[in-house]
Amino acid sequence: MGGDFAPRAPLAGALQALRESDSDSDLAIQLVGRTDTINAELDSLLAGELSADAKQRDRIEIVEAPEVIEMSDKPSVVVRGKPNNSMAIGLKLQLESRSDAFVSAGNTGAQMAASAMLLKLHPGLTRPAIATAFPTRRQPVVVLDAGANVDCSARELLQFAWLGAAYAECVLGRSNPSVGLLSIGEEAEKGNAVVKEANAAFATAGFNFVGNVEGRDIPAGECARGTIDVVVCDGFVGNVVLKFYEGVMPMVLEVLQQHGIDRSQLKDVIRKFDASEYGGAPLLGVKGISMICHGNSTPRAIANAVKAAARAATSGMNAQIGERLNALAGVASVPIPVS
Numbered sequence: 001m002g003g004d005f006a007p008r009a010p011l012a013g014a015l016q017a018l019r020e021s022d023s024d025s026d027l028a029i030q031l032v033g034r035t036d037t038i039n040a041e042l043d044s045l046l047a048g049e050l051s052a053d054a055k056q057r058d059r060i061e062i063v064e065a066p067e068v069i070e071m072s073d074k075p076s077v078v079v080r081g082k083p084n085n086s087m088a089i090g091l092k093l094q095l096e097s098r099s100d101a102f103v104s105a106g107n108t109g110a111q112m113a114a115s116a117m118l119l120k121l122h123p124g125l126t127r128p129a130i131a132t133a134f135p136t137r138r139q140p141v142v143v144l145d146a147g148a149n150v151d152c153s154a155r156e157l158l159q160f161a162w163l164g165a166a167y168a169e170c171v172l173g174r175s176n177p178s179v180g181l182l183s184i185g186e187e188a189e190k191g192n193a194v195v196k197e198a199n200a201a202f203a204t205a206g207f208n209f210v211g212n213v214e215g216r217d218i219p220a221g222e223c224a225r226g227t228i229d230v231v232v233c234d235g236f237v238g239n240v241v242l243k244f245y246e247g248v249m250p251m252v253l254e255v256l257q258q259h260g261i262d263r264s265q266l267k268d269v270i271r272k273f274d275a276s277e278y279g280g281a282p283l284l285g286v287k288g289i290s291m292i293c294h295g296n297s298t299p300r301a302i303a304n305a306v307k308a309a310a311r312a313a314t315s316g317m318n319a320q321i322g323e324r325l326n327a328l329a330g331v332a333s334v335p336i337p338v339s
Contacts, residue, residue, distance in 0.1 A: 001033035001068045001086045002106020004296045007041045010105060013302020015045065017310075018056040020303065027310055030099055032063045032090040065089040069106055071295060075113035087111060091118045094288045101289035101309035103280060105297040111290060112148045112283060119288035122322050127152075128285035129160045130235070130292055131167055132242055136221030142168055143182075143218065143231045146281060147239035154197035157181070157232055158205060162325060163284045164230035165207045170320035171312065177229035180213030182237060186224065188212065194234070202232075215241065279304030282312060287322070289313055 003009055014029045021027040031038050046054045065086035069078050078087050087106055091114055093099035104111050116128055129145035144164050161179050168177035181199055183191035188199050190212060202209045210225045217223040218231060279301050280291040291309040
C-alpha cells in the first residue's frame with residue numbers, strides 16, 4: 001500500500017518478480033494491505049497488460065491490513081497510532097516466522113522506526129542505517145547512511161562502518177572490504193568536528209580503513225589509496241549525495257540527445273546507472289530484512305527489490321552480519337579518542 005504509485009506499482013512489481021524468478025524457485029509473495037483494494041487491482045492487471053502472469057497468482061498470499069501509513073504520517077504512528085497498518089503487520093510476519101523479508105516503498109521514517117522497534121537491533125547498535133549501492137566505473141560501492149539518520153555522533157558513524165564492512169564481506173563477497181569516511185578532504189584533519197572525531201576512531205578500529213574520501217571518489221570507486229568498498233557518512237549527507245547521483249544520469253542523457261546521440265545506443269550504460277536496477281536498500285542493523293524502496297518506485301524497481309530481499313534471506317545475511325559483529329566485538333566497545 002506504500003509509494004507514489006500504490007497499489008498498482010507494488011502489485012505489478014510483485015508479479016514481475018515472480019515471473020522472472022526460476023520456475024522451481026521457492027519465492028512466494030505476501031501482499032499486505034486492504035484485501036478488497038488488492039484483489040481489485042490484481043484482477044485489473046491480470047485481465048489487462050499482465051494477463052500472462054495469471055499463473056503467478058498461486059504464489060501470492062494476501063494478508064489483510066485495514067490501515068495505511070501515509071507519507072505525511074509521523075514515524076511513531078506506524079506502531080502507536082495505527083496498529084493495524086500494512087507496514088507493522090508486514091514486519092510482524094517475520095516475528096511470527098511466516099515470512100523471511102519485508103519490502104516497502106512507503107514512508108521511510110515509519111519503516112525505519114517500525115523495523116527497529118519490532119525486529120530489534122543487533123546487540124551493541126544504537127541505530128540502523130540505510131545501505132545503498134552506488135554504481136561506479138569499477139564495482140558498486142555501499143554508502144551508508146543514505147537517509148535514516150540525519151544527525152549522527154562519531155560513535156554511530158563507527159557502528160555504520162562495522163555494519164557496512166560486514167555487509168560488503170558477507171553479502172557482496174568483498175574480502176577485507178575497504179572503508180572510507182566521506183569528508184571535504186582526504187587529510188585526517190579535514191571535516192567537521194564529528195567527522196574528525198570519527199576519523200580518529202576509524203584509524204584504530206580494526207577494519208580496513210583507507211582514510212577520508214571525497215565526493216568525487218564515489219563514482220570512481222577508488223581514491224588515491226586504492227579501491228573503496230564502503231563509504232560512511234551521516235544520513236543528511238548520504239541522502240543529498242544519493243539524490244544528486246540519481247539526477248546526474250538523466251541530465252547527461254538529455255545533453256547527449258541534444259547532440260544527436262540516441263538512448264538506444266547507450267542502453268547498457270544507462271542500465272548500470274538506473275536506480276530501478278538496484279530496487280531497494282536494506283536497513284542494516286535490524287535483526288531481520290527490511291528493504292526500503294523509493295516512494296516513486298516503478299514496478300521494475302519493486303521487482304528488483306523483492307529479488308534483492310530474497311537473495312538477502314537465502315544468503316543468511318542477518319545471521320552472518322550478527323556473527324561478524326559479535327566476532328569483531330567492536331560495535332559498542334571501541335573507544336573513541338577525544339582530543
